[in-house]
Amino acid sequence: MESDVLLEMQGITKTFPGVxxxxxxxxxxxxGEIHGLVGENGAGKSTIIKVLAGVYQRDSGSVRINGKQxxxxxxxxxxxxxxxxxxxxxxxxxxxxxxxxxxxxxxxxGAFGLKRRLMRERAETFLKEALQANIPGNALIRDLGVAERxxxxxxxxxxxxxxxxxxxxxxxxxxDSGESEQVFTAIRQLKSRGISMxxxxxxxxxxxxxxxxxxxxxxxxxxxxxxxxxxxxTDTIIQAMVGRDIDALYPEKSHAVGGAFFSVGxxxxxxxLQPLDLTINRGEIMGVAGLIGSGREEFIDTLYGVRxxxxxxxxxxxxxxxxxxxxxxxxxxxxxxxxxxxxxxxxLDMAVSDNINLATLEAxxxxxxxxxxxxxxxxxxxxATLDIRPRNVNAVARYFSGGNQQKVVLARWxxxxxxxxxxxxxxxxxxxxxxxxxxxLVENLVAEGASVLVSSSDxxxxxxxxxxxxxxxxxxxxxxxxxxxxxxxxxxSMTTAGIPRAAEA
Numbered sequence: 227m228e229s230d231v232l233l234e235m236q237g238i239t240k241t242f243p244g245v246x247x248x249x250x251x252x253x254x255x256x257x258g259e260i261h262g263l264v265g266e267n268g269a270g271k272s273t274i275i276k277v278l279a280g281v282y283q284r285d286s287g288s289v290r291i292n293g294k295q296x297x298x299x300x301x302x303x304x305x306x307x308x309x310x311x312x313x314x315x316x317x318x319x320x321x322x323x324x325x326x327x328x329x330x331x332x333x334x335x336g337a338f339g340l341k342r343r344l345m346r347e348r349a350e351t352f353l354k355e356a357l358q359a360n361i362p363g364n365a366l367i368r369d370l371g372v373a374e375r376x377x378x379x380x381x382x383x384x385x386x387x388x389x390x391x392x393x394x395x396x397x398x399x400x401x402d403s404g405e406s407e408q409v410f411t412a413i414r415q416l417k418s419r420g421i422s423m424x425x426x427x428x429x430x431x432x433x434x435x436x437x438x439x440x441x442x443x444x445x446x447x448x449x450x451x452x453x454x455x456x457x458x459x460t461d462t463i464i465q466a467m468v469g470r471d472i473d474a475l476y477p478e479k480s481h482a483v484g485g486a487f488f489s490v491g492x493x494x495x496x497x498x499l500q501p502l503d504l505t506i507n508r509g510e511i512m513g514v515a516g517l518i519g520s521g522r523e524e525f526i527d528t529l530y531g532v533r534x535x536x537x538x539x540x541x542x543x544x545x546x547x548x549x550x551x552x553x554x555x556x557x558x559x560x561x562x563x564x565x566x567x568x569x570x571x572x573x574l575d576m577a578v579s580d581n582i583n584l585a586t587l588e589a590x591x592x593x594x595x596x597x598x599x600x601x602x603x604x605x606x607x608x609x610a611t612l613d614i615r616p617r618n619v620n621a622v623a624r625y626f627s628g629g630n631q632q633k634v635v636l637a638r639w640x641x642x643x644x645x646x647x648x649x650x651x652x653x654x655x656x657x658x659x660x661x662x663x664x665x666x667l668v669e670n671l672v673a674e675g676a677s678v679l680v681s682s683s684d685x686x687x688x689x690x691x692x693x694x695x696x697x698x699x700x701x702x703x704x705x706x707x708x709x710x711x712x713x714x715x716x717x718x719s720m721t722t723a724g725i726p727r728a729a730e731a
Contacts (some may be wrong), residue, residue: 229293232257232391232422233278233309238287240273243696246275253424255391256610257679260413262433262455266444266467274443275393279281279311280304292390298521301518308390311384312397314518316375321367324361325349328381333629345586352385357412373405377412392416393424396518398432410436428517430460430722442466476690479667481673483693488646488677489541490529495629496536498700499524506646506679509672513688513720514681516698521557522681523565525698526650529679529705530555530562542646556585559645563635563652565681572623572633579605579619582637589641608637629653636667645670647678653687655719665691683715697723 233255240248248270255261265271270303276282278289279298289299296303318327325346334348346363353359356605358413361379367375376397383389396414398406399628413423413436425437434457442450444462450466452459487508499521506512516522527533529540531551540547547558555562564570572581582605583590590601605619612633614626623634632652639647649668653661668691672678682688688695695707697720707716 229254232292233424234288234290235274235278236288237288238274238277239285240277240282241285242466247446248277248284251443251446251621252448253278254451255422255424255439256439257422257664258417260417260436261424261437262437262440263424263426263443264428264430264433264440264463264467268561269443269467270446271443272395273446275311275424275426278309279395286294308388309393310389310391311393312376312380312383314396316372316379318367319377320366322367323363324353324365324367324370324378325363326369328352328363328385330382332386339359349381349385353381356384357381358415359408359412371405373408376405378411380409380412384573385422390653391422391424393426395426396428397425398427398429398519406432410618428722430463430718431724434459445462460719460723461715464715467718469539473697474666477669479669479693481509481511481669483510487543491539491541492541493525493528494536495524495528495533496525497524498527498701501538502703502708503704505599506677508677509675510694511668511672511678511680511692513692513695513699514679515688515695515717517683517721519700520698520721521701521703522683523650524701526562526565526648526679526681528536530560530648556644558644560648561585561639561642561644561646562648563632563639563650564686565651565654567628567631567635572626572631575622577620578609578623578626578634581623582608582641584620585638586642605637605643608641612637612640612667628658629664632664633662633667636664640671642724645676648681649678650681651683652680653682653684685714685721689714689717697721 228604233253235253238248238251250275251270253263253274257482263271273282277284280303289294290310294307322330325342328349329345334345349363353361357377357380361370361374361377367378370378384392397409416423425433427433434455437455440452440455440463441448444467452462484507486505489505491503494501502525514522514525524533528535531549531554540549542558542560549555549558552562568574579602582600587596590597590604602619609617609619614630614633614637623631626634653664668678680688680691688714693709695712695717696703697705697707697717699711699721705720
């Protein structure tokens with residue numbers, strides 16, 4: 227008798243240098259079900275999927291697919307076992323047709339070359355019957371919408387008819403709500419055909435709407451399995467995801483918040499960012515929360531002039547300012563610590579001293595030439611204040627740890643005495659000790675009268691640092707959580723479901 231269990235991963239452990247990404251984690255998927263996999267960032271979801279894909283080799287544990295243990299577990303052996311992966315990135319060639327994309331790597335050929343007509347007919351038939359999608363086989367990928375491209379990506383993985391388990395990794399992150407529904411229709415159609423699925427998503431509203439059961443990961447381990455998911459399961463899932471005390475990491479909020487200092491009205495890039503209104507007070511830490519595709523990145527980039535604003539206004543201390551480039555933002559007193567510090571925040575092969583002085587060279591120059599001793603002394607003073615290690619500002623920035631590289635970027639802007647600091651993912655890739663120091667620096671900034679905007683994918687970080695939190699969902703600002711409304715439950719509910727508090731009441 228055939229077992230009801232299609233996939234069973236038990237006791238999976240995976241360690242990287244200094245990090246245990248998975249700690250005896252387990253994942254079990256039954257035949258014909260859609261199984262959700264959820265957890266906060268860094269919980270281990272991506273790692274266990276890569277173990278299943280044969281991309282990472284596990285340190286210990288067992289993997290059984292259809293009752294068998296593919297050994298070694300490689301991308302080829304997993305594919306042969308009937309497992310397919312639909313990644314967040316599309317990886318499609320823009321000038322290929324739909325048929326060429328669906329059959330890429332598995333083309334139908336005869337004695338006289340490719341059977342283009344047959345590929346087109348089969349691609350159209352598969353898209354219609356398996357995914358409920360009417361997409362012409364001769365259409366070019368570049369002419370399709372994002373949702374249609376996602377459906378082509380799914381068809382490419384499944385057209386050989388040998389899939390028994392499909393893993394969807396954040397499939398709707400780049401889609402708006404209308405486009406997402408097209409993908410949901412396709413997923414439900416696959417389920418009706420007996421195909422099992424693992425659905426990885428931060429959007430809990432999608433999890434409760436689509437999935438039959440859910441596994442929750444936290445800190446690399448399986449902490450909960452809900453055998454039956456219902457519309458009201460969100461609170462139970464959130465409680466399992468959180469399960470930790472976040473207060474010890476963060477400084478006591480001792481700063482005084484003043485009146486309105488910075489505001490945007492109707493700001494939009496005319497593309498993914500819908501018109502947005504937001505006010506930040508003097509001496510306030512304002513958070514911006516939202517999942518991948520929520521519009522957080524577009525908002526920050528538009529605010530700083532990296533991305534062109536299509537409409538809207540920006541006011542600072544009661545004066546309207548025009549920001550069409552980062553240099554104009556800096557001139558107005560607005561500075562950014564970017565999310566990708568290595569590529570956008572530092573010149574890695576320059577010394578720490580040069581990186582620190584980069585934005586204010588005129589302060590350490592004489593007759594247009596840099597005064598090296600003055601630049602070094604200035605950098606050394608701020609490095610001592612921020613405890614940048616090693617304490618050698620002549621060393622090359624590339625060889626410093628992530629936390630100390632982040633301090634170097636902060637140091638550059640601290641000496642400008644700017645008025646609004648935008649911190650985009652300020653502690654990504656930073657160890658716990660450096661995080662605590664960076665959090666204290668942020669508190670010191672606002673205690674001295676600056677305002678800070680923190681955009682972060684870590685809800686614990688936002689709750690621990692911020693006075694208020696603006697929540698974004700699929701390109702729109704849906705609500706602002708005031709101080710007395712800040713809680714993990716509220717924040718995760720709003721970022722994953724996009725429902726403002728008034729609608730929840």
